[in-house]
Amino acid sequence: MENHKLYLYPVWLRVWHGINAICIIILMFTGLSMQYGNIDYPLIPFKTSVSLHNFCGVVASVGFIVFIVGNFLSDNGIHYRFKIRGLYKRFYKQIMYYASGYFKGEPKPYPISEEFKFNPLQRVSYAIAMYVLMPLVIFSGIGLLYPELIVEKIFNIGGVQLTALLHSIMGFFIAFFLLIHLYVASIGKNPLRNYKSIISGYHESD
Numbered sequence: 001m002e003n004h005k006l007y008l009y010p011v012w013l014r015v016w017h018g019i020n021a022i023c024i025i026i027l028m029f030t031g032l033s034m035q036y037g038n039i040d041y042p043l044i045p046f047k048t049s050v051s052l053h054n055f056c057g058v059v060a061s062v063g064f065i066v067f068i069v070g071n072f073l074s075d076n077g078i079h080y081r082f083k084i085r086g087l088y089k090r091f092y093k094q095i096m097y098y099a100s101g102y103f104k105g106e107p108k109p110y111p112i113s114e115e116f117k118f119n120p121l122q123r124v125s126y127a128i129a130m131y132v133l134m135p136l137v138i139f140s141g142i143g144l145l146y147p148e149l150i151v152e153k154i155f156n157i158g159g160v161q162l163t164a165l166l167h168s169i170m171g172f173f174i175a176f177f178l179l180i181h182l183y184v185a186s187i188g189k190n191p192l193r194n195y196k197s198i199i200s201g202y203h204e205s206d
């Protein structure tokens with residue numbers, strides 16, 4: 001079978017992705033350390049966690065603006081749009097492939113092309129991660145950085161408390177997304193192939 005290369009990840013996207021990945025990993029560790037670390041035996045000293053968390057949060061937020069503007073100005077944003085109609089069928093096909101077809105060596109139901117670089121599950125999960133989870137974690141993070149911006153009480157519960165809760169829940173969802181993202185990216189004939197693509201920009205077909 002012919003093996004050809006597709007240029008799917010332009011430089012700006014790869015730079016954003018690399019910086020974002022590093023920031024999110026640091027944010028996860030510092031966030032967990034601040035939330036659950038023992039003050040006497042912390043995984044990371046509390047003050048270091050706070051400074052690193054704030055710094056990476058700001059960098060990831062600026063990166064997020066770059067991502068949104070980049071998607072808006074280039075064709076990349078097209079890959080994040082999806083129609084609700086027929087979604088269930090497309091999900092089912094892709095899930096069946098991951099659960100069984102892949103292990104039987106069946107062809108991909110949605111082969112990668114320049115027009116469709118994501119399968120339906122990737123398309124929806126990336127859209128949710130980037131257009132729902134990231135904005136919510138960023139806006140709640142800004143609220144925690146500047147508590148004076150937050151309303152004092154919502155239904156008699158402290159605004160800061162609710163914002164902190166929203167921030168942690170979104171953080172956990174992003175960590176969960178990352179776990180699945182790393183696993184799904186390793187599916188294929190060569191588990192490292194997709195990781196190489198997001199660095200080189202080129203996707204090699206099977």
Ligand code: HEM
Binds near residue numbers: 129130196
């Ligand atoms: C160590 C961390 C990470 C690694 C190794 C990694 C790996 C990859 C790989 C291999 C791809 C290209 C193949 C594919 O689409 O599945 C990709 C794309 C992508 N990743 Fe990650 N990723 C990481 C962290 C993250 C994080 C933290 C986010 C968001 C919160 C993220 C969001 C995305 C998005 C949105 C794309 C698609 C970009 C596009 O083509 O428009 N990744 N990643």
